[in-house]
Amino acid sequence: MRNKLSRSxxxxxxxxxxxxxxxxxxxxxxxxxxxxxxxxxxxxxVIFADDLGYGDIESFGAEGIRTxxxxxxxxxxxxxxxxxxxxxxxxxxxxxxLTGRYPMRNGIPVAKNPMSHKHIxxxxxxHPDEITIxxxxxxxxxxxxMVGKWHLGLKEKGSHPLDAGFDEYVGLEGNFYKAPKNxxxxxxxxxxxxxxxxxxxxxxxxxxEKVTEIYTNEVVSFIEREKDGPFFVYFAHNIVHxxxxxxKQFKGTSEKGxxxxxxxxxxxxxxxxxxxxxxxxxEDNTLVIFTSDNGANFAGSNGELNGRKYTTMEGGHIVPALxxxxxxxxxxxxxxxxxxxxxxxxxxxxxxxxxxxxxxxxDGVNTLNILRGKSLNSPxxxxxxxxxxxxQAIRKGRWKLHLPRTIADQPFWHENSSGGRVxxxxxxxxxxxxxxxxxxxxxxANLHPDIVASFDADIQYAREELGDxxxxxxxxxxxxxxxxxxIDRWWVKKKKKYFDNI
Ligand SMILES: [Ca+2]
Numbered sequence: 001m002r003n004k005l006s007r008s009x010x011x012x013x014x015x016x017x018x019x020x021x022x023x024x025x026x027x028x029x030x031x032x033x034x035x036x037x038x039x040x041x042x043x044x045x046v047i048f049a050d051d052l053g054y055g056d057i058e059s060f061g062a063e064g065i066r067t068x069x070x071x072x073x074x075x076x077x078x079x080x081x082x083x084x085x086x087x088x089x090x091x092x093x094x095x096x097x098l099t100g101r102y103p104m105r106n107g108i109p110v111a112k113n114p115m116s117h118k119h120i121x122x123x124x125x126x127h128p129d130e131i132t133i134x135x136x137x138x139x140x141x142x143x144x145x146m147v148g149k150w151h152l153g154l155k156e157k158g159s160h161p162l163d164a165g166f167d168e169y170v171g172l173e174g175n176f177y178k179a180p181k182n183x184x185x186x187x188x189x190x191x192x193x194x195x196x197x198x199x200x201x202x203x204x205x206x207x208x209e210k211v212t213e214i215y216t217n218e219v220v221s222f223i224e225r226e227k228d229g230p231f232f233v234y235f236a237h238n239i240v241h242x243x244x245x246x247x248k249q250f251k252g253t254s255e256k257g258x259x260x261x262x263x264x265x266x267x268x269x270x271x272x273x274x275x276x277x278x279x280x281x282x283e284d285n286t287l288v289i290f291t292s293d294n295g296a297n298f299a300g301s302n303g304e305l306n307g308r309k310y311t312t313m314e315g316g317h318i319v320p321a322l323x324x325x326x327x328x329x330x331x332x333x334x335x336x337x338x339x340x341x342x343x344x345x346x347x348x349x350x351x352x353x354x355x356x357x358x359x360x361x362x363d364g365v366n367t368l369n370i371l372r373g374k375s376l377n378s379p380x381x382x383x384x385x386x387x388x389x390x391x392q393a394i395r396k397g398r399w400k401l402h403l404p405r406t407i408a409d410q411p412f413w414h415e416n417s418s419g420g421r422v423x424x425x426x427x428x429x430x431x432x433x434x435x436x437x438x439x440x441x442x443x444x445a446n447l448h449p450d451i452v453a454s455f456d457a458d459i460q461y462a463r464e465e466l467g468d469x470x471x472x473x474x475x476x477x478x479x480x481x482x483x484x485x486x487i488d489r490w491w492v493k494k495k496k497k498y499f500d501n502i
Contacts, residue, residue: 040285041140041141041142041229041230041351041352041353042230042285042286042287042325042328042351042352043223043229043230043231043232043233043277043282043285043286043287044137044142044230044231044232044233044286044287044289044348044351044352045219045232045233045235045273045277045286045287045288045289046097046232046233046234046235046289046291046344047235047237047270047273047288047289047290047291048094048097048148048234048235048236048237048291048292048293049237049239049240049266049290049291049292049293050090050149050236050237050238050239050240050241050292050293051090051240051241051242051292051293051294051295051296051297051300051309052239052240052263052266052292052296052300052319052320053292053295053296053300053301053302053303053308053315053319054295054296054301054302054303054304054305054314054315054318054319054320055296055300055301055302055303055304055305056240056263056292056296056300056301056320057070057071057263057320058070058071059071059074059075059079059320059322060081060303060320061301061303062263062301063255064254064255064256064260065254065255065256065260065263065264066254066264066267067263067264067267068267068271069267069268069270069271069274070266070267070270070290070322071322072274073270073274073288073290073322073323073324074322074323074324074334075331075332076324076326076331077288077322077323077324077325077326077329077330077331077333077371078322078323078324078329078330078333078335078371079320079321079322079333079334079335080320080321080322080323080335080337080339081334081335081336082318082335082336082337082338082339082378083291083318083319083320083321083339083340083341084317084318084338084339084340084341084380084383085291085292085293085294085295085317085318085319085340085341086102086103086317086340086341086342086363086383086384086385086386087103087109087293087294087317087386088294088295088309088310088311088312088316088317088387089110089111089294089309089310089413090111090112090149090151090174090175090241090293090294091108091110091111091112091151091152091174092108092109092110092111092386093293093294093341094108094150094151094152094236094293095107095108095126095130095152096108096341096342096363097133097293097341097342097344097345098126098130098132098133098152098164098234098345099126099130099131099132099133099342099345100133100342100343100344100345100346100362100363100364101130101342101360101361101362101363101364102342102363102384102386102466103386104386104389104466104467104473104476104477105361105363105466105475105476105477106126106127106130106477107124107126107127107130107477107478107479108124108125108126108152108479109386109388109389109479109484110388110389110411110412110479110484110485111151111413112124112125112151112152112153112174113412123153123155123156124153124156124479124480124481125152125153125154125156125158125159126152126153126159126164127158127159127477128157128158128159128163130164130477131357131360132164132165133165133232133234133344133345133348134146134164134165134166134167134232134234135164135165136165136345136348136349136352136354136355136356136357137165137232137348137349137352137354138165139354139355140230140352140353140354141230142230142231142232142352142354143167143226143230143231143232144165144166144167144168144231144232144233144234145166145167145168145169145218145219145222145226145231145232145233145234146161146166146168146169146170146171146234146236147169147170147171147215147218147219147222147233147234147235147236148170148171148172148211148215148234148235148236148237148238149171149172149174149175149236149237149238149241150169150171150172150173150174150236151173151174151175151236152164154173154174154196155173160199162198162199166234168198168222169196169197169198170195170196170197170198170202170214170215170218171195171196171215171236172192172193172194172195172196172211172238173192173194173196174192175192175238175241176192176193176208176211176238176241176243176245177192177193178192178193178205178208193205193206193207193208194206195211195214207245208238208243208245209245209246209247209248210247211238212237212238212239212247212265212266212269213247213269215235215237215269216269216272216273219233219235219273219276220272220273220276223273223276223277223280223282224276224280227280227281227282229282229285230352232348233273235273236293237266237269239262239263239265239266240259240262240263240266240296240299240300242297242299244257244258244259244261244262244299245258245262246258246261246262246264246265247265250262250264250265250268259299259300270290273288274288283326284326284327286325287323287324287325287328287329287348287351288323288324288325289321289322289323289344290320290321290322290323291319291320291321291322291341292319292320293319294309294316294317294319295307295308295309295311295315295316295317295318295319296308296309296315297309297310302314302315302318304438304439305318305438305439306439306440306441307440310387310413310414311387311424312385312386312387312392312393312402313440314400314434314438314439314440317385321339321341323371325371328372329371329372329373330372330373333371333373335370337370337375337376337377337378338378338380338383339367339370339378339380340363340364340365340380340383341364342362342363342364343364343365343366343367344364345362345364346362346364346365346366347364347366347367347368347371349366350366350368351368361475365379365380367379381396381397382394382395382396382458383395383396384462384466386466387410387411387414388410388411388412388413388469388484388485389411389467389468389469389484389485390405390409390410390411390468390469390485391403391459391462391463391466391468391469392405392426394455394458394459394462395434396454396455396458398433398434398435399431399432399433399434399448399451399455400431400432400434400440401429401430401431401445401452401455402426402429402430402431402432402440403426403429403459404426404427404428404429405424405425405426405469406425407424407425409469409470409485410424410425410485411484411485412485412486428445429445429452430443430445431443431444431445431448431451431452432444469485
């Protein structure tokens with residue numbers, strides 16, 4: 001509060017000074033007033049890690065990996081220990097962050113797989129009718145930068161970041177993949193290692209080792225250029241998705257091999273971004289958010305949670321989340337109140353003074369009061385866990401119900417969920433008490449048939465509203481393919497080892 005008060009005192013002082021000038025120079029005064037109004041809107045920086053698990057940073061219990069800069073965001077603000085991502089793979093998670101809606105609603109329920117570009121089915125992207133964060137922020141005066149992994153369709157008409165409201169874009173189309181040189185067999189892979197600037201390729205066949213520094217330089221330079229604000233930065237790392245290729249200066253710096261070294265590089269990058277905000281005097285007026293797109297795969301840690309990326313267990317959907325905004329978000333908060341990545345859209349609308357879309361449903365809720373320490377109640381009574389288009393689990397309060405499903409219901413990545421196929425085939429309802437069993441180890445469905453039955457209405461609602469693998473929902477944006485779950489069977493059979501590129 002002190003910071004906020006001193007800011008408003010400064011603003012009052014500047015207004016008074018402007019008032020003195022008003023006598024002789026009314027035009028300049030009007031400009032000054034408009035600049036002050038602009039400065040009052042906070043800047044926003046969202047740092048989005050890739051496949052970073054619940055146990056992959058120090059403040060969430062990581063060992064052998066040091067993340068002082070990332071953890072500092074939480075120390076100076078708010079640590080969310082129950083932060084739900086409505087997807088367990090890359091593309092749907094990104095679409096939900098940017099639209100505030102479940103993947104089934106926004107039309108990206110499955111991951112775009114760079115390996116499947118020869119299949120027309122995989123040529124889909126974020127629908128132009130979806131309203132994104134930068135599109136929502138633009139009328140409120142924000143300039144927006146997207147840096148890093150897009151993965152929502154770069155070549156598909158209307159899906160490019162510049163079509164989705166960003167003013168500037170530098171990054172990779174999706175996951176990094178080094179195509180075999182002179183590949184005739186896989187010509188569709190060739191551009192997955194090309195760096196784009198805007199709509200054009202600025203560097204062909206870039207090495208993954210180089211991109212984090214390029215991304216970070218871009219963000220730092222944007223902050224400097226746009227320091228008069230307000231601005232929105234969406235910084236989507238390729239770290240710590242495979243392949244794990246840290247740059248030279250970070251190799252060998254962790255006790256967790258290349259995986260930890262890669263996280264060290266992201267931590268260093270985060271430190272540079274925070275320093276840039278500080279150097280330009282923007283620290284107090286910038287909301288910084290750090291989180292991940294889905295849980296860790298085998299190389300990482302999901303801490304006490306079971307399951308991982310590709311699964312609808314908590315390890316696939318609950319990730320670290322850290323927020324800071326000095327003077328608005330009190331420091332040192334450590335919270336287990338449920339929030340979701342879809343909340344970021346309405347939170348940003350509120351703090352930017354922007355209009356929320358009125359012609360569609362948002363699944364995110366404005367939980368700013370939780371961040372401000374003014375509310376202890378999560379508005380998220382019910383959470384839906386989809387694997388691709390398959391409704392697999394529902395969480396209500398302390399209870400989580402896993403629904404029956406067959407192998408045939410699964411998305412094309414299901415075989416990668418684990419060697420033991422964690423929960424990919426479920427014969428009957430399974431109930432877990434997350435309050436006592438966050439690791440989903442003890443099925444108590446038989447002990448609580450009443451609680452299992454209490455989910456019936458929620459299951460029916462989800463299927464009718466958002467759809468399921470064999471059912472189209474009334475507010476589902478249906479992706480343009482015959483069967484989104486199976487778009488990539490061809491690849492699954494031929495190239496299992498490349499699953500990690502989803
Ligand atoms: Ca991911």
